[in-house]
Amino acid sequence: MGFLPVGGGNAPTVCWPTAERRSELRGFHPDSFDSCSSLVKIVSNNNYIIILIVFNLLHKFRFSNAPRFLSPFATLLERKPKQKRDPPDGRQDAREDFPAPVKHTLREVSVPVKMSERPEVLLVGEGNFSFSVAVCESGAAASITASCFQTEQQAAAQEHAARNIQRLRDQGCTVLFEVDCTCLNEHEVIRRRVYDRVVFNFPHCGRKSGVKKNRTLLAKFFISCAEVLKAGGEVHVALCNGQGGTPRDHPMREWHNSWQAVAMAAEAGLILSEIRPFDRDGYQGYKCTGYRSQDKGFHSEGGLNHIFTQSLPYTMPEKLKMDVAIGKEMVRFELPEQLSEYVNRDFLSRQSRHPAKLVLEQLLREIKSSWPVCSVNGSFPELLSCSQEKLRACGSNLSSSEVYWIKPIETHPLDQCEDSEKDCEPMEEQQFPSSSYVLRPSLLMHAEEIMQREDFSPGTIYALSGLVYQRVPISPNRSPVFHQLLLIAVLPSESQPVQRLQNNLEALLSHYNVSFEKEDVGEEHRAWLSSRELHNFGRITSVPIPRAERQVCKSSVLTLLLNLDHLATLIFSIPDWRLLWTSDPRFLASFEPGIQVPSPFQAFSLYPPSYTHDVSFWMEPDTFDELDFHEAVRIATCGAVRDIQLVDKFRHPHMGHASLCYRLAYQSPDRALSRTRVLDLQNQLRTLLPLRLNITLR
CATH class of the missing domain: 3.30.70.380 (Ferrodoxin-fold anticodon-binding domain)
Structure with missing residues (x-):
């Protein structure tokens, strides 16, 4: 059960503190088109149905190597299946001087939008316009604007350029000259449009310009792009091998000898989402030119096309005033601002496809093969009335300083608050309970309540899942809030419940380097779950129950506590636990409900700089x-x-x-x-x- 925002009403799925902050998310479209729809929409109407059927079948059976019978320009529009990524890497020195970041790097940050029937594509930095002609004559249904930095007279002097310019105009394309790619929003034609794609092939400052000048060129170009890019749009930048400064370059150059494209794009709020080999042969008639600002070609073999997309902005966390019913009281309190992004996300709800929910479902399926399992329903508030003695009695290994103690703002008798039209009079401060309030650090604090329910039956495992809160230091492996699973049951001791449950978990987790360590303390039996990244992220415990008179079999209380978030990062190869809480819709779009064989998570932000x-x-x-x-x-x-x-x-x-x-x-x-x-x-x-x-x- 999540917190209820002050004022009642329906709790939002994502609890942003203010309406203004929530509105920033409505226009964001990070992945405008998948591999099927983008390909379908660029073909002619006569072939529409055939292409739709074929690519739906390909998508259904997940053929990664679909036949490339469409035009080469499809590579600018389609979303190819992503390959396994190298581990994030990158470092940015603080010595460079770059232009000030764009004040609003995203034109609009809102919900995803579909690609238009005729996507607007802007090509900048063209030399002889051979690439623009190859794109235009490929049959792609796109509105193309081709531009270059030179005057028309200078551009036409290059080999075949005049012919290419005329062919573009004959095809209805817009051809612009004297376009500075670092100030696109100042051009009288370009500033009146927004583009689905901005393409810049092999940028260079000219002649023997060094790394620093070309980094500045990239940074200014990206900032300029942000002003004319549609929500959900992409920026394609082709670079020669080694220039980009990512692990995909072979060999990868040292930091001071590469252009650090990812860090330069970050100045405009853009992230690197994909890297593809630059398919020069796929563009018929394309001839690269511009070596040292001359009408000469250069080596583009091994070149890479870097695809950048928009990212969500940074927003300062804010304190939230929350209402929660505890017993016969309605308690109003202020949630610490560092926790505001975690509450009311409903990642374990019935319709959720969050990886923690997928892991939970798979765990319960595995355990149901050995025992009957019942999911516990009811109200289990995340704010609890608690004393330090109760905290120790529940078996928590946390110290008092590692939990979030909460001082309520005001408390109302619950019967006075049932009528929303009545004003609730707060209790006097001296009437507050003698015990304090905490954000629950463990679901074990609900164990006694579960066992006292009328429907609790020995022999059945009862499952409860939800958020827990712990004060922990900042680290790559521990989060202050995470989803936890509690299993509790009364089982015959002779059945060795700890060993049986451990066998179930080992069968499911053996491929993810999860180890089990047994520990016996008197008659209490324990088994700890650990990974290479996080020690003791789960615990199985069996405590014997004193035998009553005429009781034949000795019984034990079996409990399991498990960090579902950490398990999700292991099973889906999620590199950073913070991704589990991102508001970027591309993250949840990567997971499918009901999967039996989890596939590794494909990052939408590659090689983030550090x-x-x-x-x-x-x-x-x-x-x-x-x-x-x-x-x-x-x-x-x-x-x-x-x-x-x-x-x-x-x-x-x-x-x-x-x-x-x-x-x-x-x-x-x-x-x-x-x-x-x-x-x-x-x-x-x-x-x-x-x-x-x-x-x-x-």
């Missing part, structure tokens, strides 16, 4: 809480920090206070993260830290 910044400060050792520091980092950096390491500490021998130096690793798995953006986030952090913590920045 940045490193240090922060050091003086603090008082007796009052400093490191988890408070990590929470401040989460808030100030909008979740863009992947890892934090303590690299140095010093304690003054006479003054008593100490100095700490932390190293922050910035990297985003789903959003564009530029050098400029990181500097802004780091400055936000330095502003926030003294306000939230009793520290002095160095």
